[in-house]
Every structure is written in structure tokens, then in C-alpha cells.
Amino acid sequence: MEKLKKSDLYSLENYAEVRDDFRAQVMAHKKLRFIQLGENLRLLFEDRMTMQYQVQEMLRIEKIFEAEGINEELEAYNPLIPDGQNLKAVMMIEFSDVEERKGALAKLIGIERQTWLQVDGFDKVYPVSNEDLERETDEKTSSVHFMRFEFTSEMITAAKEGAAMRAGVDHPEYRHDITIEDAVRQSLVADFD
Numbered sequence: 422m423e424k425l426k427k428s429d430l431y432s433l434e435n436y437a438e439v440r441d442d443f444r445a446q447v448m449a450h451k452k453l454r455f456i457q458l459g460e461n462l463r464l465l466f467e468d469r470m471t472m473q474y475q476v477q478e479m480l481r482i483e484k485i486f487e488a489e490g491i492n493e494e495l496e497a498y499n500p501l502i503p504d505g506q507n508l509k510a511v512m513m514i515e516f517s518d519v520e521e522r523k524g525a526l527a528k529l530i531g532i533e534r535q536t537w538l539q540v541d542g543f544d545k546v547y548p549v550s551n552e553d554l555e556r557e558t559d560e561k562t563s564s565v566h567f568m569r570f571e572f573t574s575e576m577i578t579a580a581k582e583g584a585a586m587r588a589g590v591d592h593p594e595y596r597h598d599i600t601i602e603d604a605v606r607q608s609l610v611a612d613f614d
Contacts, residue, residue, distance in 0.1 A: 422469050422612060424499040425476060427491050433484070436477050447474040453608035456588050458536070459597035461525065464510045464568075464588065467501045468612055500552075501567070503612040506577070510548075512536060512566040526561040528594045533557075533566035535592040540576040541585040577613045580606075 431439060447470060454466040465471075476494045485491060503509050512533055516522035533556070537545040548568035550556075556563035572580070580586060586606045589598025601609070 422503050422505060422614070424502055425469065425473055425495055427488065427495065429473065430480070430491065431477060433481060433486050436481060440477075440481070443474065443477070447471060450608075453605055456599070456601060456605065458588060458590055458599065459595065461515050462532075462536075462590060462595065462597070463513045463515065464536070465513070466508055466510045466609055466612070467503075468509075469502050472498045472502050505613055506572060506574075508538065508570045508572070508609055508612055510568045510570070512568055514562070514564045514566075522564065523561070525594075526564060529592060530557055530559075530562045532562060532590060532592045532595060533568060536568065536590045537588065538570050539587045539589075540572070540580045541587070542579060543573075543576050545589075546570045546572060546576070572613070580610045581613060 430436075431443075436443075450470055451465065454468070454471070456464045456466075458464065476498050479485070479494050479498075480491065483490070485494065501509050501511075514522075514526065514529065514532070516525055533550040534547060537547050539545045548570045550566050550568050552569065553567060556566055586601040586609070587598055588601055590596060
């Protein structure tokens with residue numbers, strides 16, 4: 422998947438004109454890129470469109486219009502675009518009650534390394550997590566993790582040919598697995614092109 426370039430972005434003025442329509446497109450697109458694993462864990466799979474939206478919003482909020490600032494945003498977000506051999510996701514651990522969340526994050530240390538994807542007929546793929554910075558301590562994990570799932574060419578071929586996919590978590594304090602819905606699976610498989 423091609424990385425974003427400055428020429429792919431709307432100017433601040435143009436973005437103001439198209440923002441509502443573009444946002445609606447991105448929100449509809451994101452619905453096909455979420456996986457809910459149990460009550461408290463979601464994976465959002467990023468791609469070129471979701472990252473363009475993120476960059477555009479950052480430029481808008483920060484009122485960045487100079488080339489240097491735009492390039493800094495592109496450098497920050499381009500690594501979250503898949504490269505054809507992987508899927509990239511943001512894991513969100515969600516508890517509405519603050520005290521319950523604190524307790525859960527203390528018990529869920531390492532959960533980002535025990536989350537997996539699997540193409541039917543192949544081994545589970547565990548992610549490389551938090552390449553940008555460490556997101557856990559001895560006392561707790563973070564509620565947000567960045568993940569890169571690397572697939573073999575055989576797995577990619579099988580997924581493109583329609584093999585079912587599963588997702589799950591094998592953490593001793595949080596176990597859950599699902600079959601990925603076909604519409605979501607198709608959206609994710611497109612990242613392998």
C-alpha cells in the first residue's frame with residue numbers, strides 16, 4: 422500500500438470544503454475495519470484512508486500549512502499504513518469505569534503480545550507491538566497499543582482466495598476469539614495488495 426505524500430493531501434482551505442463528506446466516507450470505511458474481541462477490547466485496522474484522515478485532522482487542528490510541519494505529520498503516520506505483507510492495528514482496551522479500568526490494566530500486562538490473527542489452515546500470527554515506544558510498566562499496561570501483524574506469502578494467498586480468518590486473545594486474564602466477519606475480512610485482505 423502506497424505511503425501518503427504531501428501531494429495526496431488537501432490544503433487546509435480545500436479540506437474545510439470537503440471535510441464533512443470525507444469524514445462520512447472514512448467513518449463508513451472504519452466500520453469494516455473494527456474487530457470487537459469480547460466486551461473490553463477493540464482492534465481498529467489502519468490503512469491509507471484512515472491515515473489520510475488522521476493527518477488531515479491534525480493539520481486542521483494544529484493549523485499546519487508549511488511543508489516542514491506537513492512532512493513531520495506524514496513521517497509520524499505513514500508507518501501505520503500496511504506494506505502489503507502485514508496488517509496494522511490500534512488496540513483499545515476500554516472500560517467505562519475509571520477504577521475498573523485501573524484494575525484491569527494492572528492485570529492485563531502483556532495482552533498486546535498475546536493477541537493474534539489467524540488465516541484458516543495456518544498458525545496464529547502474533548504482533549510486533551509498540552515499535553514507537555514502550556507502553557507498559559511493571560504495574561500496568563496502556564489502554565492503547567499499536568500492532569503490526571506479519572503474514573507469510575502463503576497466508577496472504579489463502580486469505581485472498583477466501584480462507585476464513587479468526588482473531589483472538591490468549592491472555593490468562595482475558596481470553597476471547599472470534600471468526601472475522603466476511604465483510605471485515607475482505608476489507609483487511611485488501612491491505613495485502
